[in-house]
Amino acid sequence: MLGRGLKRKLSDYEENMAGLSSAFDSSRSLPYPLKRQLVLNMCLTKLQTYKMLVEPNLHRSVLIANTVRQIQEEMRQESNQQPVNICPGIAPASHSYAGMESPGISLQLPSGVGQQESHCCDVRSVEDPIENSLLIVSDDDMSSAISSILKDLDFVEDISPPTCLVPAGDDQPKFPENTGLKLEDDRQDLKGAECVFGSFEISNSTSYLKDLAIDDIFEDIDTSMYDSDFCCPPLMPPRSPSLATEEPLKTFPSCNSSSANNIQICRTDLSELDHIMEILVGS
Amino acid sequence: FLAGFGSLMQDVLWCFSQVKGTIDTGVTESDIISTVEFNHTGELLATGDKGGRVVIFQREQESKNQPHRRGEYNVYSTFQSHEPEFDYLKSLEIEEKINKIRWLPQQNAAYFLLSTNDKTVKLWKVSERDKRPEGYNLKDEDGRLRDPSMITVLRVPVLRPMDLMVEATPRRVFANAHTYHINSISVNSDYETYMSADDLRINLWNFEITNQSFNIVDIKPANMEELTEVITAAEFHPHHCNTFVYSSSKGTIRLCDMRAAALCDRHAKFFEEPEDPSNRSFFSEIISSISDVKFSHSGRYIMTRDYLTVKVWDLNMENRPIETYQVHDYLRSKLCSLYENDCIFDKFECVWNGSDSVIMTGSYNNFFRMFDRNTKRDVTLEASRENSKPRAILKPRKVCVGGKRRKDEISVDSLDFSKKILHTAWHPSENIIAVAATNNLYIFQDKIN
Numbered sequence: 001m002l003g004r005g006l007k008r009k010l011s012d013y014e015e016n017m018a019g020l021s022s023a024f025d026s027s028r029s030l031p032y033p034l035k036r037q038l039v040l041n042m043c044l045t046k047l048q049t050y051k052m053l054v055e056p057n058l059h060r061s062v063l064i065a066n067t068v069r070q071i072q073e074e075m076r077q078e079s080n081q082q083p084v085n086i087c088p089g090i091a092p093a094s095h096s097y098a099g100m101e102s103p104g105i106s107l108q109l110p111s112g113v114g115q116q117e118s119h120c121c122d123v124r125s126v127e128d129p130i131e132n133s134l135l136i137v138s139d140d141d142m143s144s145a146i147s148s149i150l151k152d153l154d155f156v157e158d159i160s161p162p163t164c165l166v167p168a169g170d171d172q173p174k175f176p177e178n179t180g181l182k183l184e185d186d187r188q189d190l191k192g193a194e195c196v197f198g199s200f201e202i203s204n205s206t207s208y209l210k211d212l213a214i215d216d217i218f219e220d221i222d223t224s225m226y227d228s229d230f231c232c233p234p235l236m237p238p239r240s241p242s243l244a245t246e247e248p249l250k251t252f253p254s255c256n257s258s259s260a261n262n263i264q265i266c267r268t269d270l271s272e273l274d275h276i277m278e279i280l281v282g283s
Numbered sequence: 284f285l286a287g288f289g290s291l292m293q294d295v296l297w298c299f300s301q302v303k304g305t306i307d308t309g310v311t312e313s314d315i316i317s318t319v320e321f322n323h324t325g326e327l328l329a330t331g332d333k334g335g336r337v338v339i340f341q342r343e344q345e346s347k348n349q350p351h352r353r354g355e356y357n358v359y360s361t362f363q364s365h366e367p368e369f370d371y372l373k374s375l376e377i378e379e380k381i382n383k384i385r386w387l388p389q390q391n392a393a394y395f396l397l398s399t400n401d402k403t404v405k406l407w408k409v410s411e412r413d414k415r416p417e418g419y420n421l422k423d424e425d426g427r428l429r430d431p432s433m434i435t436v437l438r439v440p441v442l443r444p445m446d447l448m449v450e451a452t453p454r455r456v457f458a459n460a461h462t463y464h465i466n467s468i469s470v471n472s473d474y475e476t477y478m479s480a481d482d483l484r485i486n487l488w489n490f491e492i493t494n495q496s497f498n499i500v501d502i503k504p505a506n507m508e509e510l511t512e513v514i515t516a517a518e519f520h521p522h523h524c525n526t527f528v529y530s531s532s533k534g535t536i537r538l539c540d541m542r543a544a545a546l547c548d549r550h551a552k553f554f555e556e557p558e559d560p561s562n563r564s565f566f567s568e569i570i571s572s573i574s575d576v577k578f579s580h581s582g583r584y585i586m587t588r589d590y591l592t593v594k595v596w597d598l599n600m601e602n603r604p605i606e607t608y609q610v611h612d613y614l615r616s617k618l619c620s621l622y623e624n625d626c627i628f629d630k631f632e633c634v635w636n637g638s639d640s641v642i643m644t645g646s647y648n649n650f651f652r653m654f655d656r657n658t659k660r661d662v663t664l665e666a667s668r669e670n671s672k673p674r675a676i677l678k679p680r681k682v683c684v685g686g687k688r689r690k691d692e693i694s695v696d697s698l699d700f701s702k703k704i705l706h707t708a709w710h711p712s713e714n715i716i717a718v719a720a721t722n723n724l725y726i727f728q729d730k731i732n
Contacts, residue, residue: 017623024619039565042623055375058463058482059513060628063532063569066511071565147508154507 017042036071043068044142047149058153065146072142295714296730297677299670301355303330303340304723306668316719318706322386322394325710328356328717329396330724331381335365337398337451339409356726360409362451365400377402383468385477395454397477401464404479406455406490414442460486460496467517473524480517480529483510487541499547500529500539515630516576526551528578528585534571536587536596554585554596556603566618566627574630579639580711586642588633591615593644593654608654608661611646613684613695626700637712645704648693649720650680666704666718666725676730 021042024035043064050056050064304314313334320329328340341359368377378401387395393410418440422428463481470477478487478499485500500517504510513532520526525541537550558567570590577586584605585596591612594604610631614621621627626647633644645651646663654661663680670677683692706719714729 018620021619021623025617036565039619039622042619055373059515059532059572062510062513063572063628066568067565069511070568150507150510153510 017045036074040068040071040142043071044145047145051149051152056149056153061149061153065150068142068146072139076139297664297714297716297727298730299672299675299677299725300353300715300728301726302668302671302723303338303356303358303726310722314722316706316722316724317380317382318384319708319717319719319724320384320386320396321708321710321717322396323388323711325712325715327359327386327394328708328726329384329386330717330719331364331384331398332722333378333380335363335367335379335381335400337362337364337381337384337396337407339394353728360449360451362407364398364405364407364453365403368402382465385468385470387470388474390474397468397470399465399468399479402458402461404457404465404468404477404488405453406457407451408454409449409451412448412450413444413446415445416440417443455490455493457488457493457496460488466515469517469519469527471519471524472522476524478517478519478527480514482513485514485517485527485529485547497545499541499545501546501548515573518576518578521578521580521582523582528576530573530576530587532572533568534573534589536573536576536585538598552598552601554601554604556594562615564618566622569622569627570618575632577633577635579635580637581639584639586633586635588631588644590627590629590631593633593642595642595656606656608642608652610644610652611650611682613682617695621700624700626703629703629705631703631705632707634707634709636709636714643707643709643716645707645718647700647703648698649702649704650682651704651707651718664727666720666723668723671725674730677727 020038024030024038046064047061047068050061304316313332313336315333316330317333318329318331321327322329326342328342330338330340332338337360338358339360340356342354342356345354364381365379367379369375370377380400381398382401383397383399385397387397389395393408396407396409398405398407417424418438420429420434420437420440421431457479461479461481461484463483465479465481467480468477469480476487476489478485479496480486480500483501483503484498486496487499488496500514502512502514511533515530515532517527517529520528526538527541528536528538530536534555536554538552538554539547540551541547543549543551558571573587573589575588578584579586583598585598587594587596587604588610591614592610593608595606596604618627631645633642635642640657641653641655643651643653649666650663651666652661652663663682664677665680678691681689681692682698683689683694688694702721704718704720708717710716716727718725718727
């Protein structure tokens with residue numbers, strides 16, 4: 001049941017995991033730390049698999065990340081209470097929370113699936129297949145696994161300032177335009193006075209542009225000057241001529257090729273740019 | 284046909300009526316039914332599938348000659364609602380699978396429904412044509428233009444009857460408003476607006492306007508790494524057009540009033556049951572994630588479905604549900620295996636009957652369960668070809684948990700987890716149910732005495 005882009009092959013590892021999870025379910029004698037480790041490994045494996053997908057499932061990722069956080073928190077609290085049982089031979093940079101009485105764990109996971117292979121001390125309980133299949137994961141690894149999967153789920157969004165786009169004419173919105181729309185915190189310092197509709201998303205109905213390779217359109221345009229944090233052009237009066245001419249350019253929105261809306265913004269800005277250049281140069 | 288309607292569970296015997304779909308053992312993925320919905324009168328039954336198609340069945344008029352055939356459902360219209368798309372900017376394929384269908388109440392001769400995939404909602408008009416104009420002056424019967432110089436007589440075209448043709452046309456396309464996957468759509472009781480919900484946001488639309496939507500809920504954190512909760516389902520109150528609810532992956536339900544603020548980030552009510560410490564496990568949070576939320580027809584209750592239970596909540600009591608029904612508690616001891624094979628993430632839906640006295644939801648092995656809220660009795664039934672003789676009464680099924688297995692029982696380990704009933708629908712006023720079992724649609728009715 002893995003998502004698109006990943007062909008599921010029945011491997012030794014998966015057979016192993018299926019056996020482990022039914023052991024978890026059926027065995028009452030499995031020690032709690034071992035069960036916890038098993039669940040943790042399954043979670044991290046799933047997150048790892050999702051990372052390889054083009055579009056991981058957000059709902060599942062969040063649920064699994066929460067489970068990892070919960071286990072992480074539990075393990076942290078335990079380690080605060082008792083000395084950490086670190087096996088010699090593990091790379092000193094990682095803290096391994098063995099957290100169990102049984103000595104030594106060795107890893108049998110195939111490469112590409114496990115996060116990290118840590119070879120433990122010489123004393124191994126080779127007879128116990130469950131223990132032999134578990135992976136010791138550091139606290140840092142857990143946090144970074146959660147962070148990276150959630151960061152990847154933060155899609156770049158097609159949001160443009162609606163003031164530039166509200167079409168004139170009959171297609172006016174029927175909703176009141178200024179009823180306390182919330183400005184998102186991370187954009188508050190970025191929006192100018194005109195951009196009131198923080199949460200009012202305008203969709204782009206010019207679908208004819210969807211099929212074009214937008215990157216090709218902008219191949220000739222040097223967009224390095226438009227690298228700015230502002231997404232809305234505050235129409236500022238031109239500054240004193242003593243300033244470098246580059247500065248007014250930086251107040252214009254980033255002309256990235258993310259949507260047709262921005263194409264219009266860029267064209268507007270270029271004409272404004274010409275205007276300002278004329279004033280500065282005095283011609 | 285209200286006799287027997289809303290009656291107690293023991294009086295209702297469910298019979299097989301019809302099954303739609305192929306019998307092939309190999310299932311074509313695109314034929315898997317992904318949503319089922321009756322319209323407001325129950326005359327029409329719509330299904331959507333993974334291939335982006337919508338099939339609408341219409342109930343035939345009951346005839347005196349065949350009283351035992353209580354209005355069977357026949358195919359009325361089939362159309363391709365959504366096609367697979369490719370988002371070039373993000374290099375993502377957008378699935379054509381129909382996630383939800385919702386009907387609009389009928390206001391004229393045509394029928395309207397909303398269908399949605401992960402990203403785009405469409406309004407479809409389904410209308411009948413049984414007459415066509417004949418006798419044009421400028422073109423002949425085949426549509427070819429006539430030579431004007433050859434026309435000597437002027438005539439008035441007349442409408443002549445033709446074979447009934449049912450056309451489905453897309454009237455509106457509501458696109459580009461969702462960054463994340465749409466999980467719910469809900470038509471408002473004002474019949475002018477509807478909402479669409481994805482994992483992090485809910486948008487309000489006006490049916491007439493396709494290039495703008497109003498964002499009414501946004502739970503996306505400034506930093507995605509802080510994300511711990513997503514929206515799983517949302518629905519408008521059946522009568523109060525300003526009220527809606529949405530459920531979350533943490534097992535909570537929020538009721539919002541759109542009159543309070545434009546952005547409904549602050550809920551008016553917050554429904555959450557305190558956790559039972561004796562049932563705590565590593566998977567507690569995952570199984571608490573709500574997969575469906577439905578208002579009762581009366582608007583007084585909401586029903587939620589999580590992995591193992593169905594709960595009924597009174598809108599006036601936020602701290603716990605008034606009723607909890609165990610759907611398949613025998614799975615509680617199998618959670619690790621179900622997590623490993625991803626079944627724990629299956630999203631089961633739940634439905635009310637017309638009088639809000641019985642609730643129904645699906646399970647595995649093609650089992651589905653009904654709970655009578657008044658008598659507290661419940662029954663497990665199975666949708667299978669073996670039970671599909673015409674008007675055959677469905678025999679209750681039982682899962683044996685441990686110990687001795689009786690003759691007709693099935694043990695937990697024998698359950699087929701690939702046969703899951705996620706989508707069911709109940710006729711708005713009669714005891715007719717539609718149950719989607721992978722690529723087959725079963726229709727069951729209660730027995731006529």
